[in-house]
Amino acid sequence: xxxxxxxxxxxxxxxxxxxxxxxxxxxxxxxxxxxxxxxxxxxxxxxxxxxxxxxxxxxxxxxxxxxxxxxxxxxxxxxxxxxxxxxxxxxxxxxxxxxxxxxxxxxxxxxxxxxxxxxxxxxxxxxxxxxxxxxxxxxxxxxxxxxxxxxxxxxxxxxxxxxxxxxxxxxxxxxxxxxxxxxxxxxxxxxxxxxxxxxxxxxxxxxxxxxxxxxxxxxxxxxxxxxxxxxxxxxxxxxxxxxxxxxxxxxxxxxxxxxxxxxxxxxxxxxxxxxxxxxxxxxxxxxxxxxxxxxxxxxxxxxxxxxxxxxxxxxxxxxxxxxxxxxxxxxxxxxxxxxxxxxxxxxxxxxxxxxxxxxxxxxxxxxxxxxxxxxxxxxxxxxxxxxxxxxxxxxxxxxxxxxxxxxxxxxxxxxxxxxxxxxxxxxxxxxxx
Numbered sequence: 186x187x188x189x190x191x192x193x194x195x196x197x198x199x200x201x202x203x204x205x206x207x208x209x210x211x212x213x214x215x216x217x218x219x220x221x222x223x224x225x226x227x228x229x230x231x232x233x234x235x236x237x238x239x240x241x242x243x244x245x246x247x248x249x250x251x252x253x254x255x256x257x258x259x260x261x262x263x264x265x266x267x268x269x270x271x272x273x274x275x276x277x278x279x280x281x282x283x284x285x286x287x288x289x290x291x292x293x294x295x296x297x298x299x300x301x302x303x304x305x306x307x308x309x310x311x312x313x314x315x316x317x318x319x320x321x322x323x324x325x326x327x328x329x330x331x332x333x334x335x336x337x338x339x340x341x342x343x344x345x346x347x348x349x350x351x352x353x354x355x356x357x358x359x360x361x362x363x364x365x366x367x368x369x370x371x372x373x374x375x376x377x378x379x380x381x382x383x384x385x386x387x388x389x390x391x392x393x394x395x396x397x398x399x400x401x402x403x404x405x406x407x408x409x410x411x412x413x414x415x416x417x418x419x420x421x422x423x424x425x426x427x428x429x430x431x432x433x434x435x436x437x438x439x440x441x442x443x444x445x446x447x448x449x450x451x452x453x454x455x456x457x458x459x460x461x462x463x464x465x466x467x468x469x470x471x472x473x474x475x476x477x478x479x480x481x482x483x484x485x486x487x488x489x490x491x492x493x494x495x496x497x498x499x500x501x502x503x504x505x506x507x508x509x510x511x512x513x514x515x516x517x518x519x520x521x522x523x524x525x526x527x528x529x530x531x532x533x534x535x536x537x538x539x540x541x542x543x544x545x546x547x548x549x550x551x552x553x554x555x556x557x558x559x560x561x562x563x564x565x566x567x568x569x570x571x572x573x574x575x576x577x578x579x580x581x582x583x584x585x586x587x588x589x590x591x592x593x594x595x596x597x598x599x600x601x602x603x604x605x606x607x608x609x610x611x612x613x614x615x616x617x618x
């Protein structure tokens with residue numbers, strides 16, 4: 186392209202964008218501020234741009250599961266998409282953007298410091314790196330090679346172990362498992378810990394879940410008695426909106442959230458919130474520096490998208506965030522009404538995915554089909570439907586399922602998909618009739 190044509194091409198690109206943005210603003214302005222979850226869920230219909238899902242042969246799905254990474258999590262609302270699109274048009278100094286974004290988010294979420302990260306797992310890695318650096322007074326580049334003989338233990342309840350432990354291992358940290366309160370105090374008193382990690386979704390509404398013996402408040406109190414920073418993994422734990430400042434207000438030194446779940450930002454972004462002395466160290470370990478976070482690149486679009494998503498979330502109330510989720514549940518319930526042996530129940534988990542989930546229970550001896558057959562039928566439909574992974578499983582994280590229970594997550598459904606899901610489930614339940 187010649188030099189004489191470049192400005193014109195750029196001008197046309199910007200003009201098309203601002204024409205689109207003006208149309209979007211007008212459309213949004215003409216609509217109620219928040220009338221239904223259609224506003225929450227509908228992706229913006231771009232006026233141009235090729236459909237690369239179709240070009241690549243990747244079928245779109247109906248997401249009746251939830252904000253799971255394997256299903257590409259949530260769809261960004263129009264306001265966030267517009268912010269990401271505009272940010273893509275201009276380069277900035279990344280350090281300036283990271284710092285200013287962190288300051289802005291911290292102010293809005295009532296905490297000392299904040300970092301936009303490459304998802305919740307990236308936030309856990311940066312939290313661990315910050316605590317390793319804080320405990321040992323080491324250089325960013327000392328991790329993970331040069332920490333022999335230094336403090337490197339992260340204390341975790343055995344019931345809270347999970348695959349995301351590897352996000353801590355990247356820094357050279359090692360996990361010390363505890364079960365009882367006495368175990369925990371001994372591990373804290375041994376002098377090797379740099380951090381404790383609490384998996385928030387492992388707690389139920391009564392404070393304890395499964396075989397875990399130490400509740401959130403007690404866990405935090407003991408860590409602080411021994412002056413050990415306490416990290417909380419709250420990746421999927423929004424809504425309610427108040428969780429975005431509840432845990433830092435409780436005293437947790439660092440809290441990780443996923444950006445692409447309930448916050449509705451870019452899927453490959455997240456937040457690390459907490460004490461400024463520690464979030465400053467997390468910034469030092471973040472890209473584009475050469476430490477632990479170098480490969481966890483957060484682009485300008487992700488950073489701006491997370492700022493916009495925080496603004497979007499805070500523009501709503503707890504009630505408006507729920508949109509018309511219950512209406513979606515009711516439509517599906519109506520679709521399966523009258524099928525022999527079928528009963529329905531709506532539950533709202535108290536921590537993770539704090540939104541209505543529909544439980545559809547049935548007797549395979551009466552319907553003639555099993556849970557596995559129904560799941561398979563829905564997955565092979567056109568378009569495919571994915572149910573919540575707790576379908577056919579034991580009770581988990583506030584969802585009281587069993588082998589003969591379908592779990593339908595309604596909050597990621599696009600407008601009109603609730604009717605499709607209801608019809609397809611009815612067909613699957615009655616196909617042997």
